[in-house]
Amino acid sequence: MRIKICAEPFEPWHEVQAYQQSATGMAGKFGATSLFIGTMRDFNDGDDIQGMTLEHYPGMTEKQLEKIVAEAMQQWPVLDALIVHRVGDILPNEPIVLVAVWTSHRGDAFDASRYIMEALKSRAPFWKKELLASQTERWLLKNTDGYL
Numbered sequence: 001m002r003i004k005i006c007a008e009p010f011e012p013w014h015e016v017q018a019y020q021q022s023a024t025g026m027a028g029k030f031g032a033t034s035l036f037i038g039t040m041r042d043f044n045d046g047d048d049i050q051g052m053t054l055e056h057y058p059g060m061t062e063k064q065l066e067k068i069v070a071e072a073m074q075q076w077p078v079l080d081a082l083i084v085h086r087v088g089d090i091l092p093n094e095p096i097v098l099v100a101v102w103t104s105h106r107g108d109a110f111d112a113s114r115y116i117m118e119a120l121k122s123r124a125p126f127w128k129k130e131l132l133a134s135q136t137e138r139w140l141l142k143n144t145d146g147y148l
Helices: 012-022 060-075 106-123
Strands: 002-006 032-039 047-056 078-086 088-090 095-103 126-132 137-140
Touching: 002 060, 012 032, 012 078, 012 095, 032 106, 060 078, 060 106, 078 106, 095 106
Parallel strands: 002 078
Antiparallel strands: 032 095, 047 088, 047 126, 078 095, 126 137
16 A cells, blocks of 8 residues: 655556556556546636646555555455555646555456545545635535535
């Protein structure tokens, strides 16, 4: 398992390929890889968005993400998982989050990947501030479904 929080843009396909190549113990053991890539939209709640800032609590965020992956590993036979998440200033169309899950079978990969992503959205300590086209800023609140 690897959890990576980064302040710079990342290329999801490169992250997956590099991680999979470094995890030599998985060779031949997985039959499915499920990927989720979340990118920044240029709209939200009927407003045009020019950018956003994501903040996190270093140490606490990584621990919560590790806990979420561990929960998924208890529910499904996950061989390995990777989460890469951006923080800092983000522009539309830039990747924000990557969740990759490796399992023996596709159903487990899909289910575990969705579980991790949904738990990340509702429980991981990230704070989002949007910059609207009007040049005003707004903080978004989280609830159990993610950001309001």
